[in-house]
Amino acid sequence: xxxxxxxxxxxxxxxxxxxxxxxxxxxxxxxxxxxxxxxxxxxxxxxxxxxxxxxxxxxxxxxxxxxxxxxxxxxxxxxxxxxxxxxxxxxxxxxxxxxxxxxxxxxxxxxxxxxxxxxxxxxxxxxxxxxxxxxxxxxxxxxxxxxxxxxxxxxxxxxxxxxxxxxxxxxxxxxxxxxxxxxxxxxxxxxxxxxxxxxxxxxxxxxxxxxxxxxxxxxxxxxxxxxxxxxxxxxxxxxxxxxxxxxxxxxxxx
Numbered sequence: 478x479x480x481x482x483x484x485x486x487x488x489x490x491x492x493x494x495x496x497x498x499x500x501x502x503x504x505x506x507x508x509x510x511x512x513x514x515x516x517x518x519x520x521x522x523x524x525x526x527x528x529x530x531x532x533x534x535x536x537x538x539x540x541x542x543x544x545x546x547x548x549x550x551x552x553x554x555x556x557x558x559x560x561x562x563x564x565x566x567x568x569x570x571x572x573x574x575x576x577x578x579x580x581x582x583x584x585x586x587x588x589x590x591x592x593x594x595x596x597x598x599x600x601x602x603x604x605x606x607x608x609x610x611x612x613x614x615x616x617x618x619x620x621x622x623x624x625x626x627x628x629x630x631x632x633x634x635x636x637x638x639x640x641x642x643x644x645x646x647x648x649x650x651x652x653x654x655x656x657x658x659x660x661x662x663x664x665x666x667x668x669x670x671x672x673x674x675x676x677x678x679x680x681x682x683x684x685x686x687x688x689x690x691x692x693x694x695x696x697x698x699x700x701x702x703x704x705x706x707x708x709x710x711x712x713x714x715x716x717x718x719x720x721x722x723x724x725x726x727x728x729x730x731x
Contacts, residue, residue: 480528481536482674487517487635489681493708497692497701512625514549516632529557580652592651642723660723
């Protein structure tokens with residue numbers, strides 16, 4: 478799946494739940510968006526030309542695409558290169574040679590960084606690396622720092638879930654298990670191959686806009702929490718539909 482699809486589907490997944498709180502908790506909501514945006518691309522730091530290494534995500538068009546690029550993309554290279562050279566590559570060597578000597582950790586795409594262990598490691602080390610920097614800059618807040626890390630991990634797990642719908646799939650418990658979760662979506666830039674991810678983005682965008690409008694209509698009759706709950710339900714149904722369109726999602730032993 479292309480970087481722009483990971484970014485927009487992941488943001489679109491959390492947006493319906495967050496939009497009702499945008500007015501009253503704007504900073505917290507934007508922190509979640511920021512964390513999810515980075516996390517949604519960070520597993521691909523094991524690839525040579527991933528979107529996380531660029532300050533502009535290719536293929537994001539229109540006002541919404543431009544806004545996403547302007548808000549989040551400028552920091553992508555910082556997190557991308559930090560993760561690749563200060564977390565991913567050292568972790569693969571460390572785990573392979575010293576920690577888990579009975580298992581093989583490979584430096585290749587959709588391996589360590591696309592696993593539960595990899596996401597946990599990248600989240601922890603990102604926190605360790607960024608906390609001192611924020612303290613030095615005198616902008617550190619334990620509350621928002623925690624929100625960011627949780628959102629970062631959520632974005633990375635959404636990335637894995639999205640890749641699990643493709644023909645290549647991923648091994649969630651790599652390297653401890655060879656079981657691969659995979660579907661039938663083809664990772665390609667051809668128009669007929671990106672149709673279903675695009676439809677998912679349209680659906681999630683519509684749901685997000687609906688919850689935002691509902692939360693801001695006076696006398697609509699629901700609280701922000703109820704609106705967010707409705708957004709969560711519809712988003713879950715959208716994901717079920719997406720999995721159905723991916724067709725034949727299955728577990729397969731290599």
